[in-house]
Amino acid sequence: MKRLHSFILKSFLGPLTFTFFICMFVLLMQFLWRYIDEFVGKGLEWTVIAEFLFYVSATLVPMALPLAILLASIMTFGTMGENYELTAMKAAGISLQRIMKPLTILIILISLGAFYFSNNVMPIASLKTTNLLYDIKKQNPELILKEGIFTNDLPKFSVKVGNINKDNGMMYDLLIYDHRENRGNTNVTVADSGTMVTSADKLTMNLTLYSGNIYKDIKTKNRKKNKNHPSQRIKYKIFKQNISLPGTDLKRGNEDRFKNSYRMLNLGQLVGTEDSLTNKLIKEKESLSKNLITRHYFQKEPKRILKDTLQAHLVTEQTLDADSLFNSMSSPNKQITINSALNKGRKARENISRKNGELEGQIKWIRKFTNEWHRKFTLPFACFIFFFIGAPLGAIIRKGGLGMPVIISVLFFIAYYIISMTAERFSKELVLTPFWGMWLSSIIILPLGIILTYKATTDSSVFNIENYIDFFKKINPLKFLKKKNA
Template sequence: MKRLHSFILKSFLGPLAFTFFVCMFVLLMQFLWRYIDELVGKGLEWTVIGEFLFYVSATLVPMALPLAILLASIMTFGNMGENYELTAMKAAGISLQRIMKPLTILVVSISISAFFFANYVMPIASLKTTSLLLDIKNQKPELILKEGIFTNDLPNFSIKVGPINKETGMMYDLLIYDHRNRRGNTNVTIADSGTMVTSENNQNMTLTLYSGNMYEEVKVKSRNKKHPSRRIKFGVYETNVPLRSNKLKRGDEDRYNKNYRMLNLRQLQHSEDSLNKVLNKSKGLFIKGLIAKNYFKKDVKKLRKDSIKVKELLKKTKNVDSLFHVIPLDKQLRSVSNALTFARKTRENTSRKEGEFIAKEKYLKRFTNEWHRKFTLPFACLVFFFIGAPLGAIIRKGGLGMPVIISVLFFIFYYIISMTGERAAKQLVMNPALGMWISSIIILPLGIILTYKATTDSTFFNIENYIDFFKKINPLKFFKKKNA
C-alpha cells in the first residue's frame, strides 16, 4: 500500500503544481491588464515591480488554489481511469475511498495551511499591495515628448516640439514656457531646434537650444496695467533643468491597517465589536434626542399674566385635544401649520439618520464577511477535491481537454454564486454567514453525489452510453420497418 500511495501522490502533485502556477499566471495577467496604465511610464525599478507582483500573487492565492485542486484531481483520476489503472486497483479489491485516502490527507493538510495563509499572510499581502499600488499611482511619470503635443512632465516647464529625429535625438520647432519664476506664462522661448541630454546620475537635464528668441515680461512696481517686455535673440542657449527623482516615494502603511482586508480573525472580531458598540451608542443617543426634542414640542416662551384661564384648564384636564378646541380658530390653524412644518423637519432628520446608520451597518458587515472568508477558502479546497476526484474517475478522461472545460464550468458556477451571496450580504439583503457560505452549501451536495456515483461505478457521465441509446432509437430504422 505504501507504493500505491506514493504512486497516487506523485500522480497528483505534478498536475497540482502545474495547474496552480498556470492559474496564478492567468490571474496575474488579468490584474496587470487592469492596472497597466498605472505601471507604464513611471520609471520604476525592476525590484519595485518584482515586489509588487510578489504581493499581488499572494492576494490571488484564494482564487487559484481551489481551481488548481479541482483541475488537478480531475486530471489525476481521469488519467488513471483512461489508462485502466483505476480498474486494476478496483479489481485488486481496493475501493475508491482507499485510493483517495492519501490525497484526502494531503488536501486536508493543504486546507489547514490555506486557513493559516488566509489568516496571517493574506492581510499583510493585501496591506503591502494596496499601499504600494497607491504609491505607484502617485509616482510622477517619466518625461515623454510627443510631436505636436504640450508636455508638462518636466518640472516648471511646458514644452511643445515638432518633428523629432529618432536617430540623432534632435528636436525641431520648439515652444517652451518657463514657469520657474512662478508668474504664469511670462517667459516664452521659441527655437528652431534643440536637444535634451540627461546627466549620468539622472538628477539634471541639459537643455540646448539653437537659433531662437526668448520673450520675457519684466516685472515692475507700477499700478499701470502695461508691463514692459524684452526679447533676447540667441544662436545657442544652454540651461540645466533639475529632474524629479525616479525613486519611488513610499507612504506610511499604517494608513490602511484598519481596513477589514488587512486584519486577521482576532483583529476583525475586535474591530467589529468596537464599531458595533459605537453604532449602538449612536442609535441610542439619536432615539433619546428624538423623544426629548421631537416627540413633544414645548413652547419656550413664558406664559403671559392673562393666561390664568389656560393654567386652570391644564389642571382640570389632561386631554390636549380638548384644549386645542378652546383656542380661537386662527390660532388653531397656525398651530396645525407649525406642527406640520415641525413634523416634516423631524421626518427629514430621521430619514437622513437612517441612511447614515444603514451605511455604517453595511461597512460593519464587511468585517463579518471577511471573518467568514477566512474559513470559506480552506473549505472550498476540500469540497473541490471531492468533486474533482470522483468526477475524474467517472468521465475517465485525462490531459488538458475535457478536465479543463469541466473545471472552468464548475469554478464559474461556484464563483458566480459566491459573488452573488457576498454582494447580497454587503447590501444587508442576506445574513453575512449565509451569504459567504451559500456557494459551499450549494456545491457540497454535488460533491457527495459524485462521490457516491463514483463509488458505485455509475455510468451517469459516460457519453458512450448516451450515444448507444440514441443509436437504438434511430428513426431511420423505424421507417424502414414500417415500409417493409
C-alpha cells in the same frame, strides 16, 4: 498498501504543482493587464517590479489553489481511469474511498495550511500590495515628448514640440509654459529649436534653446485691481537652463496608512474592529433618537401662547392634556401651532433621511469586515469541496491530460466563482446575511461533491451519452400514441 499510497500521492502532487503555477501565471497576467497603465513610463527598477509581483502572487492564492486542486484531482483520477489502474485496484478489492484516503489526508493538511495562509499571510501581502501600488501610481512618469502635443510629464512645466529629429535629438518649434511660480501662464518660452538632455543621475534636465523669446508678466501688488500690468520680453540666441527632476527612485510611503482596512486584518483584528464599529453605530443611533425627541418630536410652545393657555385652564379647572390645550387656543394661535408642527415634521423627515443614508453606509462598511471574517474559512473549505468534486469526476469520465479535465474544471470553477461573487455582492448590499453571502456557493457545490462521490463509488455511468439516448427512446411520445391508437 504503503506503496500504493505513495504511488497515488506522487500521481497527484505532480499535476497539483503544475496546475497551481499555471493558474497563478494566468491570474497574474490578468492582474498586470488590468494595471499595465500604472507601470508604463515610470522608469521602475526590476527589483520593484519583482517585489510587486511577489506580493500580488500571494494575494491570488485563494483563487489559484482551489482551481489547481480541482484540475489536479480530475487529471490524476482521470489518468488512472484511462490507464485501467482504478479498475485493477477495484478488482483487487480496494474501494474508491480507500484509494482516496491518502489524498483526503493531504487535502486536509492543505486546507489547514490554506487557513493559516489566509489568516496570517494574506493580510500582510494585501497591505504590501496596496501600499506599493499606491506608491507606483504616485510616481512621476518619465518625460516622453510627442510631436504636436502638450506634455505635462516634466514637473511644473508644459512642453509642446513641433518636430523631433530622431537622428540627433534636435527639437523644433518649441513652446514651454513655466508654472513653477503657480501664477498661471505668466512665463512662456518660445524657441526655434533646442535639445533636452537628462543628466547621468537622472536628477536634472539640461535644457538648451536656440533663437527664441521669453515672455513674462511682472508681478505687482495691485495686479487684481489693475488689469493693465507690465510685461517683459527677453530675446535670446542661446538659452540654457537646468531643471530639477524628481528622479526615478520609487518614493515609499508610510505602510500603516491602509492597515485598518478589512483586507489587512486577521481574525482577531477583524472581530475587534467590527465590535468597535458596531458600538459606534449604536451610539450614533441613540444620539439620533435623543436628538429627534428633544428637537423635533416634543417642542415647547412660545411662552406667550403657553401662558394664555394655562391661564384659561386654571380658570375653568380643566385637566391639562394636548387636545384640550389645542382646542382652547384661538384660531390664529392654532394656525401658528399647526404650521410650526409641519415645519418640525419636515425637518425631522429630512434629518432622518440624511442620517439614514449615513448609517446605511456605516452598516455596509461593517458588513465588509464580517464578510472578510467568513472568507478566512471559505478558502480551506473550497479546497476540500473541489477535491471531492474532481476526484470522483475524474474516476467517472476516465480522461487524463489537459483536454477534457481543463474544460470541466473551468466550467465548475466559473459557476462557483459567479455564485460566490453574486452572493457576496448581495451581502454587501444588505440583501443577504454575511453567512449566506459568503457560504452560499459552498453550500450549493457541496451536494454535487457528495452525489459525484456516490456515483463514482457505485460505478455509475453519469457521462455515458448512450444511457440518456436510451432513456429518451423509452419515453418517445410517438410510440406512446401508437399504443394508444391500437
